[in-house]
Amino acid sequence: MRRPNSESPAERTDEDEFALVEYLRERFAGPPALAPGDLGIGDDAAAVTPAHPGPVLLATDLVVEGVHVDRAVSSPEDIGWKALMVAVSDLAAMGADASHALLSVAAPPGFPVARLADGVAEAAAACGCTVVGGDLSGSPVLVVSVTAVGSAPGDAPLLRRDGARPGDVLVVTGPLGRSAAGMRLLGGPSTPGTGGEDPVPPELATAHRRPVARLAEGRAARRVGATAAIDVSDGLVADVVHVAEASDVGLELTVGEDAVAAGATRDEALGGGEDYELVLATGDPDALAAAFAAAGLRPPIRIGTCTDHPGAFTLDGGPLPQEGWRHRF
C-alpha cells in the first residue's frame, strides 16, 4: 500500500495519515494470515499465493456515495462491508473462493476511513480473505474501490454466464427483493420520505446494508456441474437475461411467491437488485438441491427453465419486458 499522498484533504495531517495507515496495516493483518513469503500492506505491491492452483480470479467493484450507498442509511462500517462483499460476490458467481483483496478509498475531509476499514475487515474475515494493499486519497465524494482475488478448488469448470443450455433449470439461492425493500423502508434515495414511520424489519435492513456473498453456494453448484451463474446485482430480470443472452438460450421464467422475500414486493424481487443471491443454471436440479442440503445451505428456489428459442423470454406465461427493469428502482 502506498502511503497516502500529500494531496489528501488539508484537514488531515501527515500524522493522521501515518496513524491511519498503521491502523489499516494492523486491522488487515488477518486472520487469515498470509502464506509464508507472501507480502501484505507496506511495500510497493503485495505478493500473494492464491489458495488453489489454476487461474487467478479477479473482480473489482466501485461503491460511490450517492450512487450505490447513502450515508443516511448505511454507516461507514456498512459501506466498507458492502464494498468488500459486492466484489467477492463476483467470485462467488464463478464458483470460486476469495483469498485476497485490495481496498482503495477516496474520501472527503473528515470521513472516518478507519470505521469503513473496520467494516471491510469484518466482511473479509467472513469471506476468509485478507486485505493486502490499497490506496488512499482525498476526494470531494466518497468512492470505494475493492478488488477481490481468488481461485477455484478442484477441476470443475468455472461458472460462466455463457454455459446455460436449453432444458437447464434456473434457480436462485434465496428469496429476492430484500435489499430493495430494506432501502425503501430505511428511506433510501429512491423513495425519499417514505421511511422511518415503522420499525424496519432487521432482516431487510441488514440485507440492504450488509449483503452476503454466496461463496458456499457457488462452490457447491460448481462442484455438481451447474452450467452457468450470475449474482443478482442489477436485478433478477436484468441479470438472468444477461445469462440467457450470453448462453444463446431463451427463458421461461415462473417466479413464484417462494422467490419473493417476506416484506418485499414482487417488483422489488424482479427488479430491485443488490440481493447478491446467485442465479444458477443446471441440468440436474435434484443434484444441486442435494448438494445444497448436504452443505447445510438453504434449498435452491426454481425460477424457470432455459429454452432453445434465443431471445424469447417469458414470465409466468406472458411476455417478459426485456427493457425497463434495470431502471425501475
Next chain:
Amino acid sequence: MRRPNSESPAERTDEDEFALVEYLRERFAGPPALAPGDLGIGDDAAAVTPAHPGPVLLATDLVVEGVHVDRAVSSPEDIGWKALMVAVSDLAAMGADASHALLSVAAPPGFPVARLADGVAEAAAACGCTVVGGDLSGSPVLVVSVTAVGSAPGDAPLLRRDGARPGDVLVVTGPLGRSAAGMRLLGGPSTPGTGGEDPVPPELATAHRRPVARLAEGRAARRVGATAAIDVSDGLVADVVHVAEASDVGLELTVGEDAVAAGATRDEALGGGEDYELVLATGDPDALAAAFAAAGLRPPIRIGTCTDHPGAFTLDGGPLPQEGWRHRF
C-alpha cells in the same frame, strides 16, 4: 466486468452504456492476447494465468481529478495512461512484470470514458499487459482506480523496501523532477497562472502527462541482486526515507546535477515526485550498471549510500530535512 448500473448519470442512456462497454471490450481485447482458457471482460470475474509461476503481484492506485490530475493540463487519454502506469510502476518497483489489469472509472456526466480507456489501452500495450475487467459508475468527480496484476520471472527475490544493507549504493534510474517541472510549466494546480508564457519542453510535458513505469530496469536490477527498490511517487527524499526506515539503515545522500533533470529545479528533483523512476539499493553498483548497459537502459545515477546509523540521514554532508519534502509541491 459488470455492466454499468442504472445509477449512472441520467445523461447517459442505457444504449450509451452498452455501447461503451462493447467499445471497452474491443479496445481491451489485446494484444497481448489472453492465455487459452483465460476469461477477460464479460463475465462476473476475470480468470487469468500470470506469466510466471510463483506469487501473484498486486498493486492498485487511485487517480482523482483535482488531486492527482488536472483536466486543464492532462487530456482524458493522458489520465488513462497515467492511471495504468502508476499502478504498473508499483510492480516495476518489485522487479516484477505486469500481465493483467483492472480498470474502474467513476465519471461525471459527459466525461469521455472511451477516450480515457484509449489512454489506458495504449499504456497497457506499452507495458505488455491486458485489461481484463473493471467497473463503471457515475460520480460527481472523476475517480479512476487501476489494479495491476503481475508476476516475477526467475528465482531472484522480489525487490522489497526493507532489503537495503549498510554499505549499499543507492541509484536512480533517471534524472528527477521532470514531472514537477512539467506541471509547473503547464500551469498545473500547484502554481496557477505561471504556465503558458513559454513553450513547455515536450519532454517535461510528457513526463508529467505520460509517465513510464521502469519495468525493464526493475527486472534487470532484481536479476543482478539489487537489495531494495521503490518508485519515486511521493518524491525522492520521501521515498528514499521509506526505504531507509523499512531497511533500518541510515542515508548519506549526494544528489548531484546528473540526478536533476534538465529544466527542473533541485527542489523539484528532491521533492517533486511522480517521476516513477526507481530508487535501487545494491551492493554491487558495477554489476547493476553493466546489466543496465547490456539491456540498453540508461546508466543508473548514484545518489548516495546506506549506512549503519538508522535514522541518521544526510544530504550533501548536511542534515536532511526529514519532514517537509512531501508537502513542498
